[in-house]
Amino acid sequence: MNPIRVLVVDDDFRVAQLHASYVAAAEGFEVVGLAHTAADAVRLAGELAADLVLLDEYLPDANGSSIIRDLPAAVLMVSAAEDSAVVRRALAGGAVNYVLKPFPPSVLVERLVAFGRFWRQLGGGAHLDQTAVDRALQTLRMADSPVATARKGRSPVTSVAITDALRSAGDALTAVEVAEATGVSRATAQRYLSDLARDGHVRLTLRYGSTGRPEHCFEWLGAPPT
Numbered sequence: 001m002n003p004i005r006v007l008v009v010d011d012d013f014r015v016a017q018l019h020a021s022y023v024a025a026a027e028g029f030e031v032v033g034l035a036h037t038a039a040d041a042v043r044l045a046g047e048l049a050a051d052l053v054l055l056d057e058y059l060p061d062a063n064g065s066s067i068i069r070d071l072p073a074a075v076l077m078v079s080a081a082e083d084s085a086v087v088r089r090a091l092a093g094g095a096v097n098y099v100l101k102p103f104p105p106s107v108l109v110e111r112l113v114a115f116g117r118f119w120r121q122l123g124g125g126a127h128l129d130q131t132a133v134d135r136a137l138q139t140l141r142m143a144d145s146p147v148a149t150a151r152k153g154r155s156p157v158t159s160v161a162i163t164d165a166l167r168s169a170g171d172a173l174t175a176v177e178v179a180e181a182t183g184v185s186r187a188t189a190q191r192y193l194s195d196l197a198r199d200g201h202v203r204l205t206l207r208y209g210s211t212g213r214p215e216h217c218f219e220w221l222g223a224p225p226t
Helices: 013-025 038-047 064-070 084-093 105-121 130-144 156-168 175-182 186-198
Strands: 004-009 029-035 052-055 074-079 097-100 202-208 214-220
Touching: 004 013, 004 038, 004 105, 013 029, 013 105, 029 038, 038 052, 038 064, 052 064, 064 074, 064 084, 074 084, 074 105, 084 097, 097 105, 105 130, 105 156, 130 156, 156 175, 156 186, 156 214, 175 186, 175 214, 186 202, 186 214
Parallel strands: 004 029, 004 052, 052 074, 074 097
Antiparallel strands: 202 214
16 A cells, blocks of 8 residues: 655744654655645645645644645644634644644654544445544544553554554454454564553453364453543
């Protein structure tokens, strides 16, 4: 599948390059250009056929939130603007998410990974039912939940992938099945699944196979009980 084409927009050249390095580190994404003004953002988004624009609010010629509808791409706001009116305007304009500066790289990567899964779930021109639409929207917002925040020493990208595999499954999964779905080793999947079980996000059950030996299965519950 083709990588998601990303245009990074920030008035600060160094910040734009830094954010571009975060995008380049996320699997399935490709930085196709940098822009430092609103006018260049609109022009380059079309010329470069960008799929996603990382958009700053404070640009020298216009506010980023004011040009969202002019961009022929999905928009993820990345800005130091913490005014609630700006956030409302950006989301009402169509931004798929809003990341406040400063932030650790993992925060942006988590949201990129979630967007990538959302983007691919809606790809291919397939006709969707309500369940498929709901699942795509849940995937998009998954990085905003506490579940997506990995424990110390854990990869946020792997955490999001494993959580997504459990959420989208129609039944409980074994560690082997989760590993196959996410491309990690069984041992790695087991560690992340154990974290989720301890935090109350999954239910641990047993499945008896043809050999009679039980397998541990993990069923997605969502938020832990209060």
